[in-house]
Amino acid sequence: MTKIIVVTSGKGGVGKTTTSASFAVGLANRGFKTAVIDFDIGLRNLDLIMGCERRVVYDFVNVIRGEANLNQALIRDKHNKELYILPASQTRDKDALTLEGVGTVLDELRKTFDYIVCDSPAGIERGAQLAMYYADSAIVVTNPEVSSVRDSDRMLGLLSSKTKRAEEGNGKITEHLLLTRYSPKRVSKGEMLSLEDVNEILAIPLLGVIPESPAVLKASNSGVPVIVDSESDAGQAYADAVARYLGEEVPLRFLEEKSNWLKRIFSFKEKEVV
Amino acid sequence: MNLVNNVFSRLTNHFCRPQKSAKKAKERLQIIISHERARRDHPDYLASMQKELLDVIAKYVAIDKDAVRVELERQEGCSVLELNIVLPQQE
Numbered sequence: 187m188t189k190i191i192v193v194t195s196g197k198g199g200v201g202k203t204t205t206s207a208s209f210a211v212g213l214a215n216r217g218f219k220t221a222v223i224d225f226d227i228g229l230r231n232l233d234l235i236m237g238c239e240r241r242v243v244y245d246f247v248n249v250i251r252g253e254a255n256l257n258q259a260l261i262r263d264k265h266n267k268e269l270y271i272l273p274a275s276q277t278r279d280k281d282a283l284t285l286e287g288v289g290t291v292l293d294e295l296r297k298t299f300d301y302i303v304c305d306s307p308a309g310i311e312r313g314a315q316l317a318m319y320y321a322d323s324a325i326v327v328t329n330p331e332v333s334s335v336r337d338s339d340r341m342l343g344l345l346s347s348k349t350k351r352a353e354e355g356n357g358k359i360t361e362h363l364l365l366t367r368y369s370p371k372r373v374s375k376g377e378m379l380s381l382e383d384v385n386e387i388l389a390i391p392l393l394g395v396i397p398e399s400p401a402v403l404k405a406s407n408s409g410v411p412v413i414v415d416s417e418s419d420a421g422q423a424y425a426d427a428v429a430r431y432l433g434e435e436v437p438l439r440f441l442e443e444k445s446n447w448l449k450r451i452f453s454f455k456e457k458e459v460v
Numbered sequence: 461m462n463l464v465n466n467v468f469s470r471l472t473n474h475f476c477r478p479q480k481s482a483k484k485a486k487e488r489l490q491i492i493i494s495h496e497r498a499r500r501d502h503p504d505y506l507a508s509m510q511k512e513l514l515d516v517i518a519k520y521v522a523i524d525k526d527a528v529r530v531e532l533e534r535q536e537g538c539s540v541l542e543l544n545i546v547l548p549q550q551e
C-alpha cells in the first residue's frame with residue numbers, strides 16, 4: 187500500500203523543502219521506491235535542493251494538463267535509482283493544479299511507488315490544501331518560534347477537516363511533529379521555546395528535532411540533500427527521523443549544547459566571581 | 461560611581477532575573493491557541509443559529525444582547541449547547 191506523506195507548516199521558510207528532500211532520500215535509501223513532488227507552483231525550488239534543476243523538461247502542471255505523460259516529467263535521482271522527483275511548474279496561474287488533476291497523478295504514482303512525499307507551499311490557502319488533501323500522514327514542520335507554532339496548530343485544524351480522509355471519515359491522517367532549526371544553546375539561555383514547550387502546546391507525536399546547522403546551507407549550495415552528509419548533525423537528525431517514521435525506536439540527539447570543556451571551565455569561573 | 465552602578469545592576473540582574481522571553485512566548489501561545497482551537501471547533505451554523513435564537517427571545521422579552529452567553533461544549537459522544545440568558549427583572 188502506497189503511503190502519501192505531506193510536509194506542511196503554514197508559515198513559510200521553516201524547512202519544508204529541506205525536509206521533503208531529505209525525507210525522500212532517506213526513504214529511498216531504505217530501499218523504498220519513492221517520489222517527491224513539488225507543490226509550490228510558481229516557486230519551484232525542490233529541484234535545486236535535489237540538484238536536478240538542469241534536467242527539468244516537463245513538470246507537474248504539464249502532466250495534469252495532458253501536455254506530457256508522467257514518465258516524461260519524473261526525474262530519476264542521480265544517486266538513488268529508487269528516487270524520482272516531480273518538479274513544480276513555474277506558471278503564474280495559481281489555478282493550474284486541480285483537485286481531480288492531482289488525484290489522477292497520485293493514483294498513477296500509486297501503481298509503482300511505496301512512498302509519495304508532497305512538499306507543500308507555505309500558507310493555508312488552496313496550494314497548501316491541495317498538497318494535503320490526499321495525504322495519509324503529515325509531517326508538520328515547526329520552528330521554535332511563536333508564529334510558526336501558531337501556524338502549525340492551524341494546519342492541524344485543516345488536516346483534521348479539509349482532507350479526503352477527514353471528509354470521508356476514513357480514519358485520521360497520522361500527524362508528526364518535526365521541530366527544526368533548534369538551537370539548544372538559545373533554549374538553555376531561555377531565549378527560545380524548548381522541545382517540551384512546543385510538544386506541550388501542539389500535543390502531537392514527535393518525529394524528531396533537527397538542529398540549526400550550517401550543514402543545511404552547505405547542502406543546498408551543492409544541491410545534495412543534507413541527509414546525504416552523514417557526518418553532519420542535521421543529516422544524522424534527519425536519518426533518525428526517517429527511522430522513527432518507519433517505526434524504529436531511536437533516541438533523540440542534538441538536544442544539548444555541544445559541550446566544550448574549555449567553555450565549561452570558564453562558565454564555572456564566571457559563577458564563582460559573581 | 462559608574463562602576464558601582466554597573467556592579468549593582470549586574471548583581472540585581474543576577475539575583476532577580478528578568479522573565480525569560482521563551483517563557484513569555486509559551487504563555488502567549490497557550491492563550492491564543494486555546495482560543496483559536498475553541499473557535500475552530502464551532503460548526504459554521506453556530507453564529508447564525510445564535511442570532512436567530514436571540515431574535516426569537518427578543519420577541520417576548522426585552523433582553524440585553526450582552527446578557528447572553530452561548531457556549532458549545534464537546535463531551536464524549538455528544539455536544540452540549542449552553543444558553544445563558546439573564547432576563548431583566550420583572551416590574
Ligand SMILES: Nc1ncnc2c1ncn2[C@@H]1O[C@H](COP(=O)(O)OP(=O)(O)OP(=O)(O)O)[C@@H](O)[C@H]1O
Nearest residue numbers: 198199200201202203204308367397398399402403
Ligand atoms: N536545520 C536548519 N539549519 C539551518 N538552516 C536551515 C535549517 N532548515 C532550513 N534552513 C534554511 O531555511 C531556509 C528555508 O528552508 P526551506 O526552503 O526548506 O523552507 P520552506 O519551508 O520550504 O520554505 P517555503 O515556505 O518558502 O517553501 C533555507 O535557507 C534553508 O537553508
Ligand SMILES: [Mg+2]
Nearest residue numbers: 202203226231
Ligand atoms: Mg519550500
